[in-house]
Every structure is written in structure tokens, then in C-alpha cells.
Amino acid sequence: MSEPDETFEPRIVAFFCNWCTYTAADLAGISRMTYAPNVRVVRLMCSGRLDPQFVLAALRDGADGVLIGGCHPGDCHYQLGNYNAQRRVLLLKRMLRAMGIEDERVRLEWISAAEGEKVQRVCNEMTEQVRALGPLHLAAVPRREAS
Amino acid sequence: MQAHDGAPKIGVYICHCGLNIAGKIDVEQVVAFAATLPNVAVARDYRFMCSDPGQDLIRQDIDDGLVNRVVVASCSPLMHEATFRRATAAGGISPFFFQMASIREHVSWVTADQQDATEKAKALVAAAVRRVALHEPLERRQSPVLPDAMVVGAGIAGIHAALTMANAGKHVYLIERESTIGGHMARFDKTFPTLDCAACILTPKMSEVRANPNITLWTYADVVSVEGYTGNFTVRVRRRPRYVDEDLCTGCLACIDACINKKAKVPDEWNEGLSKRKPIYIPFPQATPPVVVVDPETCIWFKTGKCPRPCIDACERDAFDFEQQERIEEVKVGAIVLATGFKEFDATRIPAYGYGRYPNVYTSVEVERLVNATGPTQGEIVLRDGTRPQTVGIIHCVGSRDERYNAYCSRVCCMYSLKLAHLIRERSGAEVYDFYIDMRTAGKGYEEFYDKLMQEGTHFVRGRVAGVTDEATTPEEEGKLIVRAEDTLLGAARRIPVDMVVLAVGLEPQPDAQDVRRLFNIGCGAEGFFTERHPKLAPVSTFTDGIFLAGACQGPKDIPDSVAQAGAAAAEVLAMVDRGMVELEPSTAFIDPAACSGCRTCVGLCPFAAITFDHDRNVAEVNEVVCKGCGICVGACPTGAAQQHLFTDEEIFNEIEGVLAYV
Numbered sequence: 001m002s003e004p005d006e007t008f009e010p011r012i013v014a015f016f017c018n019w020c021t022y023t024a025a026d027l028a029g030i031s032r033m034t035y036a037p038n039v040r041v042v043r044l045m046c047s048g049r050l051d052p053q054f055v056l057a058a059l060r061d062g063a064d065g066v067l068i069g070g071c072h073p074g075d076c077h078y079q080l081g082n083y084n085a086q087r088r089v090l091l092l093k094r095m096l097r098a099m100g101i102e103d104e105r106v107r108l109e110w111i112s113a114a115e116g117e118k119v120q121r122v123c124n125e126m127t128e129q130v131r132a133l134g135p136l137h138l139a140a141v142p143r144r145e146a147s
Numbered sequence: 148m149q150a151h152d153g154a155p156k157i158g159v160y161i162c163h164c165g166l167n168i169a170g171k172i173d174v175e176q177v178v179a180f181a182a183t184l185p186n187v188a189v190a191r192d193y194r195f196m197c198s199d200p201g202q203d204l205i206r207q208d209i210d211d212g213l214v215n216r217v218v219v220a221s222c223s224p225l226m227h228e229a230t231f232r233r234a235t236a237a238g239g240i241s242p243f244f245f246q247m248a249s250i251r252e253h254v255s256w257v258t259a260d261q262q263d264a265t266e267k268a269k270a271l272v273a274a275a276v277r278r279v280a281l282h283e284p285l286e287r288r289q290s291p292v293l294p295d296a297m298v299v300g301a302g303i304a305g306i307h308a309a310l311t312m313a314n315a316g317k318h319v320y321l322i323e324r325e326s327t328i329g330g331h332m333a334r335f336d337k338t339f340p341t342l343d344c345a346a347c348i349l350t351p352k353m354s355e356v357r358a359n360p361n362i363t364l365w366t367y368a369d370v371v372s373v374e375g376y377t378g379n380f381t382v383r384v385r386r387r388p389r390y391v392d393e394d395l396c397t398g399c400l401a402c403i404d405a406c407i408n409k410k411a412k413v414p415d416e417w418n419e420g421l422s423k424r425k426p427i428y429i430p431f432p433q434a435t436p437p438v439v440v441v442d443p444e445t446c447i448w449f450k451t452g453k454c455p456r457p458c459i460d461a462c463e464r465d466a467f468d469f470e471q472q473e474r475i476e477e478v479k480v481g482a483i484v485l486a487t488g489f490k491e492f493d494a495t496r497i498p499a500y501g502y503g504r505y506p507n508v509y510t511s512v513e514v515e516r517l518v519n520a521t522g523p524t525q526g527e528i529v530l531r532d533g534t535r536p537q538t539v540g541i542i543h544c545v546g547s548r549d550e551r552y553n554a555y556c557s558r559v560c561c562m563y564s565l566k567l568a569h570l571i572r573e574r575s576g577a578e579v580y581d582f583y584i585d586m587r588t589a590g591k592g593y594e595e596f597y598d599k600l601m602q603e604g605t606h607f608v609r610g611r612v613a614g615v616t617d618e619a620t621t622p623e624e625e626g627k628l629i630v631r632a633e634d635t636l637l638g639a640a641r642r643i644p645v646d647m648v649v650l651a652v653g654l655e656p657q658p659d660a661q662d663v664r665r666l667f668n669i670g671c672g673a674e675g676f677f678t679e680r681h682p683k684l685a686p687v688s689t690f691t692d693g694i695f696l697a698g699a700c701q702g703p704k705d706i707p708d709s710v711a712q713a714g715a716a717a718a719e720v721l722a723m724v725d726r727g728m729v730e731l732e733p734s735t736a737f738i739d740p741a742a743c744s745g746c747r748t749c750v751g752l753c754p755f756a757a758i759t760f761d762h763d764r765n766v767a768e769v770n771e772v773v774c775k776g777c778g779i780c781v782g783a784c785p786t787g788a789a790q791q792h793l794f795t796d797e798e799i800f801n802e803i804e805g806v807l808a809y810v
Contacts, residue, residue, distance in 0.1 A: 013803055018225075019670070019690060026223045029252030037263035040270055040806035041253055042799060043224070045734060049778030049794060057800055062807045077668060077691075078777035079754040088782065113690075114673040120257075 010130035012039045013058040014067040014123075017047045019077040020113050021069030027116030035120040036127035039067060047071070047108075048081020052092045055106055060138060065105040065130035067122065072110040082110065102133055155280045156188035158214030159272060160205060162196035162221035164251055169194075171255035173265045177220070180269045184276045189213050196221050202234035209238025216240075216282065218275040220248040220268065226681075241284030243733065243793065248275040274805030281798050285733040288771065292378035292727055293481035296720050297322065299370055299663075302330020303706055304698025304713040305486035306352050311717035313361035317724055320478055321356065322384055323366045327434035328353055330488055334417065334512070336519035336526070338706055339566040340596035346433065346521070353435040366436060371475070373667055376775065377693030378481045378729045388471035390441035395466035398437030403427055405461035407454055413445045415523070419513045422523035427458055431521055441469075482693045482720040485677065486713060487663055489699040492546030492553070492652040499614035500542065500650055506531045507628055508615060508648040511541075511563060518570045528575040528647075536577050536646035540630040541568055542612045543583040547653030555674055557653035558703040561587045564651045565596055568605045571649075580606045580643050582632050590705070608643070610635045615648050654703040667694050676702045687716040692729065695719050734776035734793040740766040742788035749780035749789055 016022040022043050028035070044050060047070025055066045068089060070082040086108060093103035107126055111118045159181040163169035174192045181190040189208055193201045196219055208214040217238075219231045224247040232242035248271040258264035294317060298309040301323035309321045327333070333353075335345040356362055368386040375381050406425045414420035417430040426446040429439050441458075443449035448456055448469065459467045494502035494510050501508045507530050509517070516522040517529075529535055541564045547557040561583065568579045581600075586607075588597045601607065610633035619625045620642070627644035634641045656675035657663070664671045669689040670678040677700050680688035687695050697713040698704065704712070723729065736757075738749070743766040750758045750767055757773035758780060760766075767789075769780075778791040787796060 011807060013806055022223075023225065023670075023690075026225055026249075026252040029223070029249075029256040032256050034259045035257055037254075037258045037260070037267045040267065040274070041249075042274070042802050042806065044778065044799075045791075045794060046777040046779060049782045049791065051782045051796060051799075053796070054799055054803065058803050058807065061804050063803075074665060078775055078779065080752075081754075081777050081779045084752065084779050084782065113670045113678065 008131060008135060010038050010064040010127055010135075011062055012065045012067055012123075012126055012130060013063045014039050014041045014069060015044050015047070015050055015054060016041050016069040017071060017077070017081070018043055018045045020071035020075065021047075021109075021111040021119070023113035024069070024111045024115050025119045027113065028119040031116050033116055033120040035123045038127045039123045046076065046078050046081035047085035048076070048078060050085050050088060052088050055092055059101070059105070059136060064133070064136045065107070065126060067126050068106070068108045069111045069119075069122075070108070072112050075112060101136065104129060104133060105136060155186045155216045156214050157184075157186045157216040157218060157276055157279060158189040158205065158208050159184075159187055159191070159218045159220070159276060160196055160201075161190070161192040161250075161272070162201070162219065163192060163194045164221060165194065168221070168251050168255045171258065171261060171264045172250060172268045173261065176265050177250075177268050177272060181272050181276065184273060186216075186280050187276060197227050197230055202230070202237070205231070205234045206238040209235070209240055214238075215244065216279045217245045218248060218272065218279055219245070220250045220272050220275065222251040223249045223253070226252075243285045244279065244282050246275040246279040246282065248272050270806045270808070273808055274802045277801040277805040278798050281795070281801060283792065285792050287730040287733055288735075289728050290376070290378050290731055290772070292723050292729055293380075293479050294318065294724055295320065295478070295480045296482050296484070296724065297380075297382055297478070297480045298484045298486060300324075300330070300486035300488055300698070300700070301328035301356070301364070301366070302486060302488045302698060302709075303332045303349065303352075304488070304709040305330070305484070306356055307710045307713035308484045308486060308697050308717045309362055310352065310355060310359065311714055312720055313359045315717075315721050317361065317721065319362050320382075320384075320480065321362055321364045322368050322370060323364070324369050325430070326367050326389060326438070326440045327430050327436070328356060328364065328366060329435065332706060333431065333433075334519070335515050336522070337566060337570060339562040340590070340592040342566070342569070350433045353433065357435050364436065365476070367440070370666060373483070376731070377691075378723065380480050380483060380693065382478055382480060382483070384476045384478065386474045386476060388473055389438065390443070390467065390469055390471050391439050392466045392468055393436055393438050395464045396438040397464060398429065398434075398439070399463075400429060400439065401461040401463070402439060402458035402467075403429070405457040407447060407457055413442065418516045418523045419510070421513060421516055482695065482723050483667065484695045484697050484713070484716045484720060485663070485667060485669075485700055486697040486716075487657055487660070487700040489654040489703065490657050492557075492655050494545060494650045494652050496552060497545060500545065500612070500648070501615040501628070502650055505615065505617060505628055505648070507536075507646060508650065511560070511567060511649055511651045514567055514571070514649050518567065518574060526574065528571055528577070530647060534646075535575050538578045538580065538627075538645040539571050539647045539649060540580045540582060540628075540643060540645040541649045541651060542615075542630070543581070543651045544611070545650040545652045546655070548584060553653055553655065553674060555703070556587060558587070559705045560651040560653060562590070562593055562596070562705065564649075565600050567649060568600055569603065572603060572605065577646070578606065580608055580630065580645060582608045582610065582612045582630065584609070584611055590707070608632055608634050608641065619644075654699060657700070660700070667691065669694055676700065687712055687719055693723070732776055732793075734791060735771045735774040736769045736776070736778060736780050736789055736791045737771070738767050738769055738784075739788045739790065740764060742786050743767055744786050744788070746785060748783050748785065752779050752783050754779065
């Protein structure tokens with residue numbers, strides 16, 4: 001791999017569940033924990049709502065990495081959604097590898113509502129990890145035909 | 148409610164939140180940017196969007212026909228989404244024609260660089276604008292609230308909450324794990340700062356619980372499952388066998404005298420093991436209900452099957468039932484108050500203080516029992532060898548305000564230490580040394596109580612105690628416990644020999660708080676106490692509607708605060724029950740029958756069995772009443788037939804495009 005480009009600012013889309021990880025991100029804010037501005041959060045009610053297409057759409061639309069945050073195993077507000085998310089992400093990572101996309105660009109983390117610090121750490125780590133991987137060069141494809 | 152009226156005309160409102168947002172984000176730039184976005188008709192900023200004039204901006208713009216979709220970029224939706232939905236509805240359009248962008252918690256408060264923050268705020272605004280254009284005018288579902296309520300935990304908080312609701316005419320199920328209600332308070336002799344007798348103020352309330360026809364009290368019981376949703380919970384409660392029929396036992400205690408064990412041999416948990424009980428026992432004379440319990444771990448009949456069981460003969464009411472089995476009761480309630488309390492810090496975790504190693508090192512709870520007239524020594528302050536201590540050292544903050552154990556202040560220890568210092572001095576005449584870090588006596592009459600103690604001649608030493616040792620270095624120290632402490636007022640290290648050490652142990656979450664949290668689907672903070680919905684504005688609510696908190700399960704607090712919180716929780720339940728219905732979020736799933744392939748993937752995935760399969764039409768259907776709106780089925784649907792209101796695929800795709808369009 002060539003030397004990482006220090007000026008490259010990765011674009012990361014995050015899907016956080018409403019009950020644990022989104023609340024943890026709020027806690028990070030309330031606690032004024034500064035972290036990399038590269039991560040943009042899309043709120044879902046549950047990590048189990050994550051359709052693998054969301055990850056693919058983010059990568060296609062220009063994201064260099066995707067972060068998914070859900071409740072710890074056993075703590076899902078809807079009992080099982082985080083397990084579904086885990087299975088989908090595992091399968092998706094295999095697909096991404098097959099397509100020649102580094103699977104480190106997609107990361108799933110369990111972050112409880114009390115773990116504001118973990119939001120800070122994971123966002124920073126993810127930013128650095130994707131920065132080291134460099135930009136994801138996918139051919140620009142229009143999302144859908146103009147209506 | 149008004150349906151779509153032509154093309155979306157989006158109003159974007161950027162909040163300064165004083166300097167919370169405007170101090171980091173260039174609001175003017177964001178407004179100028181928002182005005183260029185597709186479908187945006189109006190872009191404004193205001194110092195406090197949540198204020199009445201801020202909300203009026205939205206209402207007025209809708210009223211004037213300028214705007215039919217609303218985006219507010221301000222704090223987290225968990226903070227003010229409800230506020231701005233109301234403002235949107237006040238303008239006369241569906242409250243769901245609204246989307247929030249969190250540029251405070253997710254941007255201004257967490258971003259170091261001003262330009263970075265401004266760019267990120269723009270991205271979130273763009274995402275909200277793209278998303279809101281697709282929003283549908285949804286209807287909130289209404290669901291009836293069952294009239295009965297449940298309180299879990301019958302310490303002072305649970306008792307007060309149950310009585311408040313019962314006195315308002317509601318039926319309350321009060322569930323207690325121990326064999327008696329009363330909780331920690333029932334074990335205290337006096338309460339600070341008034342030195343009221345704890346039993347004198349608590350036991351009348353305990354009797355009232357028993358006498359109140361609106362309360363169903365189940366002791367020796369715990370909750371095993373909770374199903375349903377706000378206003379409509381089905382709770383299963385396990386009632387453990389006590390081998391005595393509660394309805395027949397009169398609490399005469401003749402069986403205890405008759406027990407084949409002539410001597411009490413079992414350490415009595417109620418007295419912290421400082422006295423002994425028999426295998427058949429009642430925790431304390433005013434136990435409620437006044438019903439004995441057989442402990443199968445120590446009862447000879449249960450251990451060997453060989454005992455003539457004189458207890459049975461002694462019972463005139465024929466109340467014994469050695470065949471009694473665990474029972475599961477199922478009840479339906481509209482709301483639940485959790486008042487599951489705390490546990491004391493385990494003093495053996497700090498070896499330097501010698502608890503468990505030196506017999507004359509006690510925890511504060513043990514001393515509460517020693518000073519109690521119904522305790523193991525009938526209120527006499529004596530050491531384990533029966534002698535009276537001449538000098539006593541009380542160590543504050545044991546397990547509290549210490550990064551190694553619990554970083555938080557347990558709030559009650561300073562005051563109960565002062566209370567114990569007073570009682571010890573009064574009862575035994577001992578000299579009392581009180582080792583504290585900071586004296587925290589905030590509360591009505593608390594500082595005055597501290598003054599009183601100083602005047603009484605209690606010796607106060609300001610500094611953290613390093614350790615307790617029995618290694619004497621001078622003749623005066625021989626045979627004593629030596630408290631080694633820093634005296635920060637003197638600027639010196641001190642060694643103070645005492646006969647008795649009292650460790651003021653802090654308050655911790657119950658050991659099974661995590662299990663209880665999962666059972667009721669609520670949250671815990673990092674320290675393990677249950678999390679309230681909002682620390683200031685919703686201190687007794689949780690993130691699960693219909694579940695409320697009272698007392699120390701939410702964090703350390705004293706009796707007045709626990710009672711106040713219990714009253715607040717009861718009021719929340721009464722408001723719900725009296726209103727008779729709750730409004731549920733419309734974020735349920737739905738399935739487009741035309742697109743459904745009949746694969747049934749969703750049916751098996753739904754954790755709530757809300758999806759059924761219509762064999763005639765070969766399509767799956769969502770029961771919207773049962774659906775909780777997680778969207779698990781939607782994420783799995785291969786054809787996209789399953790969708791979720793407020794979180795449709797298209798809405799989320801648009802949001803993704805938006806956050807990425809302007810980095």
C-alpha cells in the first residue's frame with residue numbers, strides 16, 4: 001500500500017439505533033467529548049432495521065466507510081434486532097470482499113446508552129482506519145433514473 | 148389533517164441555542180446554504196427555537212402558506228422532537244411533516260474546529276431537507292390504558308407510590324422479593340436529621356398497605372416476564388413458596404418456639420448476621436405481612452426428611468403446607484413503577500480497612516442494627532466480645548468518591564454517619580472520631596444537624612483514611628485498632644487508636660439491576676443505576692413508555708427524596724390511567740401486498756409475532772397494534788414490500804445522499 005494521504009478526509013456514514021448508540025452519541029455531546037467530524041449519523045429505530053442496501057448506497061454515494069451502532073447483545077430494545085444486524089453485516093462483509101472492497105470499511109459496534117466515550121473512541125478509530133485505507137474509488141452511478 | 152398540497156415547500160429553522168450552537172457553527176452560513184437546497188421555501192435562524200417565539204415562527208410560516216414541511220436544526224430529537232412536532236401541528240399540517248437535525252449534540256458540542264462543525268451541520272441539514280420531502284401525513288395510533296398498576300419493590304419508595312395510587316382508587320399490585328415489605332428503612336433505628344424513629348413513621352404505612360383493599364401485596368415474589376406495551380402490560384410474577392399459608396398464619400409465632408431446633412443457629416440476615424435465627428422465622432416483629440417463613444436450606448425436614456415437625460402441631464390455624472410449590476401469577480396492568488432500591492457497598496473490597504479481618508470493624512448497616520432497639524443487642528452499643536467501646540472511628544466515603552470503586556458520591560453517608568455518631572455517643576458515651584473528605588450536608592435541617600454534632604463534641608478529622616491496622620507502635624495503641632488518616636486541616640498524618648471502626652459504606656445498584664433492566668426494557672447508566680428519560684425534565688420516566696422509576700434504583704438518595712420521587716411516579720401513572728389512552732408512535736411496519744413475494748422471511752423474524760401470513764392471498768400482513776416499530780422485518784424483506792412508517796427505504800436513502808452530498 002502506498003503512503004496514506006494525510007490530507008484525505010474520509011467520509012463516513014453511521015447508522016445508529018435510537019435507544020442505545022444514538023443516545024450514547026447524545027451523551028458524548030452532553031459530555032462535550034470532541035471527536036472527528038467525519039462521521040455523519042443516520043438514526044434508525046433499531047440496528048435490525050439496517051438493510052444491507054443502506055451500506056451499499058452509502059458507499060456508492062461517496063462514503064469511504066460505514067459505521068453501524070446497536071445495543072449490546074441481550075440489550076436490544078426490540079429483543080433481537082442487533083443479532084439480525086450482526087448476521088447481515090457478516091454476510092455483507094463477505095460480499096464486499098468478493099467485490100474487492102476492503103471489509104474494514106464497514107464496522108459494527110455495540111455501544112450502550114451509557115457509553116458516550118465509546119462513541120468518541122470508535123468514531124476516531126474508524127476515521128483513522130478509513131484514512132489509512134484511503135479513498136474508496138467507485139465509479140459514479142446515478143442512484144435511479146431521473147423521474 | 149391536511150394531505151399533500153402539491154410540491155413540498157420546506158421551511159428550515161436553524162437554532163442558535165444561545166451560544167451552544169452559534170458559538171461553534173456559523174449559523175448564517177448554514178442558513179444561506181439551506182436556502183439553496185431543493186424545495187426549500189424559507190430558511191431562518193433564531194436564538195432559541197424551542198421558545199414560544201421560536202415555535203411561533205414555524206406556526207406563522209405554515210399559517211401564511213409559505214411552508215408545508217418543517218426542518219429544525221437544533222438539539223437531539225430525543226430532546227425536542229415532540230416540541231417541534233407540536234409546533235408543526237399548530238400550524239395546521241401533520242406533525243409528521245417534520246424532521247430534526249441534531250447540530251448540537253452531534254456537531255457543535257463534539258467538534259473542535261469551527262469550519263468542520265459548520266460543514267457537518269450543513270450536511271445534516273441537507274439530509275433532513277431531502278428526507279422531509281418524502282414524509283407522509285401519519286396518524287398516531289391510540290391505545291387504551293388498563294386501569295391497574297404495578298409497583299416492583301416495597302421499600303419506602305415502593306410503599307409510598309403504591310399507597311398514593313391506591314388512595315386515588317386505583318388497584319395496585321405491589322411486588323416484593325423479601326418476605327416482608329419495608330426495605331432498608333425498616334432496619335434503621337432513627338432517621339436523620341430529625342432523629343424520628345424509623346419504625347414509628349414506617350410501620351403505620353406498612354400496615355396501611357396491608358389494610359388497603361386496593362393493594363394486592365405479593366411478598367417473596369419476583370417478576371419473571373413483562374410483555375406488551377405502554378398502557379397494556381402483561382406481567383408474570385413468581386411467588387416463591389414460604390411453606391406457610393399466608394391467609395391462615397396469624398403471626399402468633401408459636402411455631403418458632405416449637406421448632407425442633409431449640410437454639411437459633413442460622414445467621415440472621417435481617418441483623419447482618421449479628422444474631423441467629425431458627426429455620427422458621429419472621430424477620431422482625433412488625434414484618435408485613437406478619438407471616439413466618441420456612442427456610443428450606445436449613446430446615447431439618449427439608450434437609451433430611453426426618454423431623455417430627457412440632458411446628459405443625461403448634462399451629463392452631465393449620466397454616467403449614469410443606470408441599471407448597473412456586474406459583475406463577477399473571478396480571479395485566481397499564482403502568483409499572485420500579486422501586487427496586489440499592490445494595491450497600493461490599494466493604495471487603497477495600498482490604499486496607501480490615502473489614503472481615505478485624506472483628507471490631509463494622510459496616511454502617513451493622514451498626515444501624517446495633518443501635519436499633521429491636522436489634523441483636525436491644526440497642527446497646529457493644530463489641531463482638533460484649534465490651535463497650537470507649538472510642539469509635541467512623542470512616543466516610545467507603546466505596547464512594549473513589550475511582551477504584553465508585554466515582555460518585557452516595558449522598559446519604561455523611562448524614563447517616565453524623566446520625567450514627569450522635570447515637571453512639573448518646574448510647575455508649577464513647578468518644579467519636581469522624582473521618583470525612585468533604586462534609587456534604589445539603590438538605591433541609593442537615594447543616595444544622597452537623598453544627599449540633601460539632602457542639603456535642605464529636606471529633607472531626609478532614610482527610611481520607613489510608614487504612615486500619617492493629618499494629619501498635621506506642622503503648623496507648625496496644626490492643627486498639629489504629630486509624631491512619633491524613634488530617635488536611637492540620638497538614639499532618641495522624642494515627643488515632645479506637646476500639647471500634649464503622650465503615651460508612653456507599654450505595655450501589657442491586658446486583659441484579661442489569662437483569663431487571665432487561666426485563667423491563669429500560670436503560671442503566673455506566674454506574675448501573677436505572678436511567679431516567681431526562682435528568683431534569685423527566686426524572687421519573689424511562690425510555691420505555693409506561694415504566695417509571697422511584698427511589699434509589701435511579702441513583703443514591705435519602706428517604707425524603709425517595710418519597711418525593713415515588714409521589715411523582717405515582718402522579719405520572721395516575722395521569723396515564725385517568726386519561727385512559729396513550730398515543731403510540733406511528734413508526735410501525737406495513738407490507739405492500741402487490742410487492743410481497745410470500746417468502747415469509749419477515750414472519751419468523753418479528754420478535755413480537757406481529758406478522759401473520761395470509762394463505763389465501765399468499766402475502767404477509769403486519770398487525771399494527773402489536774408492531775413495536777423496530778423495522779427488523781423491513782431490513783430483511785428481499786422485495787422491499789415491507790416498509791416502516793417514518794423510516795421508509797426511500798426516506799433513508801435520501802438521508803444518506805444528503806449527509807454525503809456536502810462534506
